[in-house]
Amino acid sequence: MVEWPEAFSAEGVSRPHIAFEIKFWLNLLVSIRAGKNTQPYSTNNALMIEINSLTFAYPHTSPLFENFTLNISRGETWAILGPSGCGKTTLLYLLAGLRQPSAGEIKIDGELLTRPRPHSGLILQDYGLLPWSTVRENVDLGLRVRKFYGPDGTHTPENYLPKQNVEHWLERLGIREVAGKFPSQISGGQRQRTAIARTLALEPDLLLMDEPFSSLDALTREDLQNLTLSLCAEQNLTLVIVTHSIEEAAALGKKVLLLGGAPNQTPKVFENPNAGQAGHRSSQEYHELCNSLWEEMQTPSPQPTLNERGSTQ
Numbered sequence: 281m282v283e284w285p286e287a288f289s290a291e292g293v294s295r296p297h298i299a300f301e302i303k304f305w306l307n308l309l310v311s312i313r314a315g316k317n318t319q320p321y322s323t324n325n326a327l328m329i330e331i332n333s334l335t336f337a338y339p340h341t342s343p344l345f346e347n348f349t350l351n352i353s354r355g356e357t358w359a360i361l362g363p364s365g366c367g368k369t370t371l372l373y374l375l376a377g378l379r380q381p382s383a384g385e386i387k388i389d390g391e392l393l394t395r396p397r398p399h400s401g402l403i404l405q406d407y408g409l410l411p412w413s414t415v416r417e418n419v420d421l422g423l424r425v426r427k428f429y430g431p432d433g434t435h436t437p438e439n440y441l442p443k444q445n446v447e448h449w450l451e452r453l454g455i456r457e458v459a460g461k462f463p464s465q466i467s468g469g470q471r472q473r474t475a476i477a478r479t480l481a482l483e484p485d486l487l488l489m490d491e492p493f494s495s496l497d498a499l500t501r502e503d504l505q506n507l508t509l510s511l512c513a514e515q516n517l518t519l520v521i522v523t524h525s526i527e528e529a530a531a532l533g534k535k536v537l538l539l540g541g542a543p544n545q546t547p548k549v550f551e552n553p554n555a556g557q558a559g560h561r562s563s564q565e566y567h568e569l570c571n572s573l574w575e576e577m578q579t580p581s582p583q584p585t586l587n588e589r590g591s592t593q
Contacts, residue, residue: 333384346543357519359533366539401484409463416459449477469500489521509556
């Protein structure tokens with residue numbers, strides 16, 4: 281295990297999130313496949329994510345999910361929406377392999393998920409950049425970690441081929457001009473671009489994002505939302521993004537999963553096929569979906585009866 285500094289600080293940096301991110305990269309190493317054309321795992325499986333009869337509860341609390349089942353197809357973009365405390369981020373951590381179900385199972389690309397997989401990318405709300413490293417060094421972090429472990433099949437894909445694509449992603453994300461600066465010296469939007477570049481340098485097939493744009497101004501937020509959708513289309517990524525914003529969910533998710541009061545048992549999924557297309561945000565369809573989601577969120581979730589609860593144990 282790596283020993284972490286007891287404390288450190290930098291302007292605009294959240295210490296708990298940095299500590300979590302360091303552990304994520306160096307101990308858990310949630311990254312992605314390295315060779316698109318030499319994948320050792322299933323490529324014919326149309327389903328990227330299979331959640332089967334999932335139950336999850338934190339110790340000494342009621343379940344957030346109970347007998348919950350959901351499938352997500354390869355290449356789809358999903359937004360997870362719901363009130364605070366409903367389990368949005370918990371579900372994302374379950375998909376990342378950072379939490380384990382109390383019952384049921386999760387399969388990613390046809391394989392049972394028992395730990396973080398080296399083909400997934402996770403981007404946290406507060407970027408998780410190392411404050412003592414430059415933008416270029418942060419983007420290169422995952423590649424350096426992979427080089428250290430080599431293609432062991434656990435931390436790094438067995439078919440791993442070292443790549444030097446940091447400069448490409450610095451250019452693609454528009455942060456080459458600030459590559460020599462530290463996170464405290466750049467804007468929030470540039471920090472988020474750095475976090476995205478670091479993940480995409482590892483070429484993921486599944487991208488998990490936890491409220492990544494919530495702290496940005498409106499123009500920067502919309503710009504990065506559009507960029508994320510473009511990158512997912514270019515790289516054929518499956519995207520699952522957690523958000524508390526109805527408008528963001530309707531703009532990004534071609535399918536929107538609305539979570540409610542615990543326990544979540546039956547998924548509420550809203551179809552949104554035109555998400556990401558030009559003019560979608562100003563369309564009547566977009567505004568109708570926002571209104572529908574708003575109305576649903578105002579409706580109290582029905583609580584299961586004792587008999588219903590007992591049947592799911």
